[in-house]
Amino acid sequence: MNRTQGLLHGLSEHELSEIRMLIEERTGICFDASRERFLSTRVEEHLREKNFDRGTDLLRAARKSNVEYESLLERLLTQETSFFRYPSVYEAFEKRVLPELHVKKFWTSPRTLRIWSAGCSTGEEPYSIAMTISDSGSFAESWNAEILATDVGRQALKHAERGLYTGRSVDTLSEKQLATHFAPGPGGQQVKPRLRKMVTFTQMNLASAVYVGRMDAIFCMNVLIYFSEERRRALVQRFYETLEPGGYLFLGHSESISKMPVKFQAIVLNDCILYRKPTAEEALKSALVAEGRA
Ligand SMILES: C[S@@+](CC[C@H](N)C(=O)[O-])C[C@H]1O[C@@H](n2cnc3c(N)ncnc32)[C@H](O)[C@@H]1O
Missing domain, CATH: 3.40.50.150 (Vaccinia Virus protein VP39)
Incomplete structure (x- = not known):
């Protein structure tokens, strides 16, 4: 099965890649091959919860509105931490x-x-x-x-x-x-x-x-x-x-x-x-x- 088939209906490989570039450009956060799965799962979740029909709708909203962009970004952050971690x-x-x-x-x-x-x-x-x-x-x-x-x-x-x-x-x-x-x-x-x-x-x-x-x-x-x-x-x-x-x-x-x-x-x-x-x-x-x- 290729990766596109694994994605939700409505989110193409190209759209996922645009989302990856948007986040990297604005925050520096990279989603390399090892974090590909994390990215697609979180974006799919976001599409579902925010009721976007297609990846393009999400992209358009995130580019146009800071609130929408930040809501997408929040979903993609890894915030694991602890007291006196090391x-x-x-x-x-x-x-x-x-x-x-x-x-x-x-x-x-x-x-x-x-x-x-x-x-x-x-x-x-x-x-x-x-x-x-x-x-x-x-x-x-x-x-x-x-x-x-x-x-x-x-x-x-x-x-x-x-x-x-x-x-x-x-x-x-x-x-x-x-x-x-x-x-x-x-x-x-x-x-x-x-x-x-x-x-x-x-x-x-x-x-x-x-x-x-x-x-x-x-x-x-x-x-x-x-x-x-x-x-x-x-x-x-x-x-x-x-x-x-x-x-x-x-x-x-x-x-x-x-x-x-x-x-x-x-x-x-x-x-x-x-x-x-x-x-x-x-x-x-x-x-x-x-x-x-x-
Ligand atoms: C894994 S946590 C590390 C937390 C803590 N420093 C620790 O080691 O336990 C990474 C944190 O970096 C933040 N982060 C990622 N990219 C960032 C950026 N471009 N600017 C500011 N904070 C960022 C994330 O939101 C997240 O809270």
Whole structure:
């Protein structure tokens, strides 16, 4: 059976391909052969639920109306996430990155720490960052820790802003974390206001270069895997420019930038790799070494 026969009546191979191109063009998300089935199943579901007779009707609506486009996009996002998804990343953040930033920025005024969770989904990642900062003794009251949490999906952001988590999603948290940072809410556990105030959620498409100011650390985990190589490179370069010298980039475990031409220092700690932007002095030193002048 060929793929077209597997599709719903009303959705042709050509229309599916147009939908794929529309999403890729606007968000950078690629549907390669390994995600072909996911794409067709979700588009078929969307056609059915929105009562579109044909793929062309859906395409026309999505091109014409932002509401229709976003509703289609929501259906095609993969938003799997969890609290402290990679424990070793948060351990490295707590034990290596925060103490280093603490020393580096101790004499700055105001004492501000800026972190970006890019592709934050339903909020578990930025709240895990906030818990780590809040539990680390060094960043006590006199520091102003700001976490910018962005995602292209509005539904996920709504969930994140509410900060209400149910069932299995909070199972991975310790009793101490739950007692310190959550309060019982309707049908689950809700992040306490003190932690919620540390995080600002904003809708942002990583395919458009929006200025976010300088960051001390960027978490962009399990997002680049959905992008083409070209978009990945552009985004990693943008992260490099956005980071303060001495700042850190955290990626998902299966995302490597070792072959990219950016000048991050890769630091291997247990089973995770951190990418550090060198300070101006370090960058100069390595340029001199490369030229054989040091
Ligand atoms: C698999 S989730 C990862 C969530 C979290 N970072 C983690 O590792 O647990 C990928 C997230 O990236 C978001 N995303 C995909 N393309 C995006 C884009 N162009 N701009 C912003 N967010 C995007 C999706 O909506 C989704 O919430």
